[in-house]
Each structure stands twice: as structure tokens, then as C-alpha cells.
Amino acid sequence: MDSSSSGGGDHVIPGNALVVDRTLPFTQLSQFGNGFMNRFEASMMEGSPVLQGVSFIDTPGILSGEKQRLQRGYDFEGVINWFADRVDMILLLFDAHKLDISDEFRRCILACGQNENKIRIVLNKSDMVTTQQLMRVYGALMWSLGKVINTPETSRVFIGSFWDEKLNNDEQRSLFENEESDLYADIAKLPEEAALRKLNDLIKRARLAKTHACLMTYIKHEMPSMFGKNSKKRELIEHLDVVYEQVSKKYNLPIGDFPSVDYMRKELAHYDFRNMSLQSIPSPARGLDKIKKPRSLEPIDDVLSNDIPALLKMIPKERDAKELPDIFKGGIANVTSISPTAVSAVVMLSWLDIPRYTTLFESLGPDPLDGKLSGAIAKQEMLKSKLPSGVLHRVWNLADVDRDGKLDIYEFALAMHFVRMRLDGHTLPHDLPENMIPK
Numbered sequence: 001m002d003s004s005s006s007g008g009g010d011h012v013i014p015g016n017a018l019v020v021d022r023t024l025p026f027t028q029l030s031q032f033g034n035g036f037m038n039r040f041e042a043s044m045m046e047g048s049p050v051l052q053g054v055s056f057i058d059t060p061g062i063l064s065g066e067k068q069r070l071q072r073g074y075d076f077e078g079v080i081n082w083f084a085d086r087v088d089m090i091l092l093l094f095d096a097h098k099l100d101i102s103d104e105f106r107r108c109i110l111a112c113g114q115n116e117n118k119i120r121i122v123l124n125k126s127d128m129v130t131t132q133q134l135m136r137v138y139g140a141l142m143w144s145l146g147k148v149i150n151t152p153e154t155s156r157v158f159i160g161s162f163w164d165e166k167l168n169n170d171e172q173r174s175l176f177e178n179e180e181s182d183l184y185a186d187i188a189k190l191p192e193e194a195a196l197r198k199l200n201d202l203i204k205r206a207r208l209a210k211t212h213a214c215l216m217t218y219i220k221h222e223m224p225s226m227f228g229k230n231s232k233k234r235e236l237i238e239h240l241d242v243v244y245e246q247v248s249k250k251y252n253l254p255i256g257d258f259p260s261v262d263y264m265r266k267e268l269a270h271y272d273f274r275n276m277s278l279q280s281i282p283s284p285a286r287g288l289d290k291i292k293k294p295r296s297l298e299p300i301d302d303v304l305s306n307d308i309p310a311l312l313k314m315i316p317k318e319r320d321a322k323e324l325p326d327i328f329k330g331g332i333a334n335v336t337s338i339s340p341t342a343v344s345a346v347v348m349l350s351w352l353d354i355p356r357y358t359t360l361f362e363s364l365g366p367d368p369l370d371g372k373l374s375g376a377i378a379k380q381e382m383l384k385s386k387l388p389s390g391v392l393h394r395v396w397n398l399a400d401v402d403r404d405g406k407l408d409i410y411e412f413a414l415a416m417h418f419v420r421m422r423l424d425g426h427t428l429p430h431d432l433p434e435n436m437i438p439k
Contacts, residue, residue, distance in 0.1 A: 012044070120186070218246065
């Protein structure tokens with residue numbers, strides 16, 4: 001796995017070094033052992049505006065087959081669950097032209113536990129199929145996910161081709177652009193809503209702690225004082241779903257606040273009930289109707305009823321005062337902009353072949369007054385390349401030197417040159433090279 005963050009220069013930190021650094025939130029990952037540590041690393045990138053507000057956790061490829069699962073060397077689903085509880089968004093990527101949910105992928109989705117609200121579905125490489133095929137793929141995907149994600153609500157699905165290469169099929173270009181814009185906008189909002197999500201997690205954990213305490217109080221009350229403890233333990237675990245209903249009714253707790261029955265059965269099976277604290281546990285002689293809520297829960301109730309509402313009122317003020325990088329404040333043009341990279345030597349050393357594009361420029365009908373092409377005409381010609389709109393936007397910014405929204409013959413040649421360069425697989429420069437700036 002790879003965790004990206006900004007600051008400290010571009011470098012890679014291995015997993016064992018990550019878990020001992022208490023300034024980073026990965027210390028608890030040491031529980032998964034060296035098998036995981038040897039495969040976990042963090043890539044730190046300096047000067048990246050995106051990573052100033054967002055960190056990305058990338059998982060290895062999902063395998064199929066029992067042999068591959070056993071050879072991972074660590075609890076893969078356990079790691080997924082650990083990250084799912086702590087991240088703000090979970091992106092599940094599917095390829096439209098080879099849709100498949102393997103057994104391991106299914107287990108990974110189930111490992112996300114009670115975090116279905118964080119899940120977003122990305123149907124990638126949708127340009128590899130036709131519109132009719134895309135409709136069938138979408139239907140098959142939703143049918144398959146409906147058997148895995150245990151919620152009646154469907155997760156948001158983003159359809160597109162999320163790379164900067166030429167589209168193989170641009171029938172749905174407009175749809176891809178809108179979906180790409182929506183996905184990037186959701187990611188861009190993550191830093192602004194970080195405080196609210198942390199507060200939401202705090203509330204969820206507080207309610208879970210309250211429910212757990214009431215559950216254990218009930219179980220302790222049901223246990224005999226001397227004989228038959230093991231048989232009673234087995235009975236309680238076997239009928240834990242009934243216990244949940246009784247505890248929910250007794251303490252007026254929502255049944256949705258209880259942990260998974262299967263998970264709790266597994267945990268209770270290895271727990272020695274004799275280790276339960278006797279604090280706040282009434283005598284069995286008082287009867288079930290006399291069971292009271294543990295006094296230790298009073299501080300939790302006070303936090304939920306008083307402290308949390310006060311914190312909620314502070315969030316809008318904190319959000320307005322917090323300064324985020326400009327890349328998180330704009331639209332799709334800002335979100336998709338690429339940080340400065342080394343410009344390909346092919347671009348830096350080659351000259352601009354203006355005569356190559358003169359005939360095409362004249363055929364498009366430039367304005368006879370200023371000899372320039374309008375932005376609309378130039379856009380139609382650039383769209384023929386089938387490059388994504390984010391790439392064409394960068395090409396336009398590089399080519400429109402005087403920023404007048406039109407292209408003269410030199411600027412048009414620049415635009416076509418960068419389009420051709422991108423189609424050939426070269427990296428676009430962040431700024432126009434000095435040797436290409438018109439004198």
C-alpha cells in the first residue's frame with residue numbers, strides 16, 4: 001500500500017519506519033506484523049498543492065483464488081477494515097470492459113463494515129465500450145454490488161475514463177466530463193468537511209461505547225453467580241440477536257447502534273465473562289426490570305447532549321477561517337491541473353513546425369480582420385483528437401499566449417503541436433517553454 005502526503009521533500013518511507021513515527025497516524029498498523037510492514041510504504045511529495053489537503057491510500061491489485069489470498073502473508077481484510085474506519089472516502093474501481101467482483105474483492109467490500117456511506121463507485125475505462133454496452137455494464141455492476149453492499153440505498157457511481165489519454169470511444173464525452181467534474185469536486189470538498197466528519201466519527205464511537213457498556217451490563221446480570229457459567233455463556237452467544245432486542249428495549253437504544261451480531265459472537269467466544277467489572281451491576285435478585293443504566297455512561301450522555309452541539313456551532317467559523325490551497329477552491333480546471341514536472345526533452349529541444357499547420361489553419365476560416373480563429377472553431381478542431389477535456393484545457397492555456405480567447409497561426413500551431421505531443425505519449429509542460437514563446 002502507498003500513503004501520499006506533502007512536505008519534507010520527495011522521499012519514500014518504509015512501513016516499519018512509519019509505524020514508529022508517532023507524528024504519523026499509522027502506529028496501530030504494527031499489529032499486522034512484518035508481513036504487512038514489508039509491503040507498506042509512504043511516498044512523501046514536496047510542493048504538491050493537492051496533497052496539502054488530501055492523502056491517498058492505494059491498495060494493491062485485488063486477486064482471485066484461494067492460493068493468492070493465502071500467499072499475501074498478512075490479514076488483508078483486516079488492513080482494509082482499519083483504513084475504512086479512518087478515511088473520509090472509499091473509492092471502489094471497476095473496469096467497464098472487464099467487470100468482475102472476485103471473492104477477495106467481495107471480502108474487501110464486506111471488510112468496510114459500517115462505512116457504506118463513505119463508498120463511491122468508479123466505473124473506469126468506460127470509453128472502451130459503446131453506449132449500449134455501457135448501459136448493460138452499469139446494470140450488471142449495480143446487480144452485483146446489491147448482493148455485497150448491505151444497504152437499500154445505492155452508492156454513487158461515477159462513469160468515465162479517468163486518465164489523460166485519448167478516448168477510444170467518445171460517444172459519451174459529455175457524460176464523462178460531467179462525471180469527472182463531480183468526482184473531483186467531491187474530493188476537493190474533503191478538506192473543508194474534515195472537522196465535521198471527525199465529529200461525526202466521535203459521535204458514532206460514543207454511541208457504540210454506550211451500547212457496548214449496556215450490552216455487557218445485561219450479559220453480566222444474566223450470568224449465574226456460581227454454577228453453569230459456561231453453558232449460560234454459550235446460550236447467550238447463540239441467542240445474541242435476542243439479547244440485542246432485549247437490551248435495545250431495556251435501555252431505549254437504537255438497534256442500529258449495536259455491532260454486527262457475527263462479529264460480537266466471535267469476540268465474546270474468546271472472552272472470559274468472569275473478568276467483567278461488578279461496578280453498576282445490580283443483584284440478580286432485583287430482577288431484570290430493575291436493571292439501571294451504568295453510571296459510567298453519564299459523562300457520555302453529557303457529551304452527546306451538551307458538548308457535541310457546542311462543537312457543531314464552531315465548525316462553520318473554523319471552516320471560514322481555514323485557508324486551503326487554491327486548487328481546492330476552483331472548479332474542474334483547477335482540480336485537474338497537474339503539478340510542475342520535468343518537461344520532456346522532445347518538447348524542449350524541438351522547434352515548432354508552423355508550415356505543417358498553415359493549410360489546416362486557413363481551411364478553418366480565420367477572421368479576415370485580425371487573422372485569428374475563434375475559440376469555438378479551435379475547440380471543435382481540438383476535440384477531434386478525442387483527448388479528455390482536462391488535457392485540452394491545459395493545451396489551450398499553453399497555446400493562448402496573449403489570453404484573448406482566440407488563436408493566431410502561431411498559437412494554433414502551438415495548440416496542434418501540444419495535442420500531437422500528448423497523443424504521442426509525452427508529458428505536457430507546466431508552463432510554455434521559453435524557446436516557444438513568440439518574440
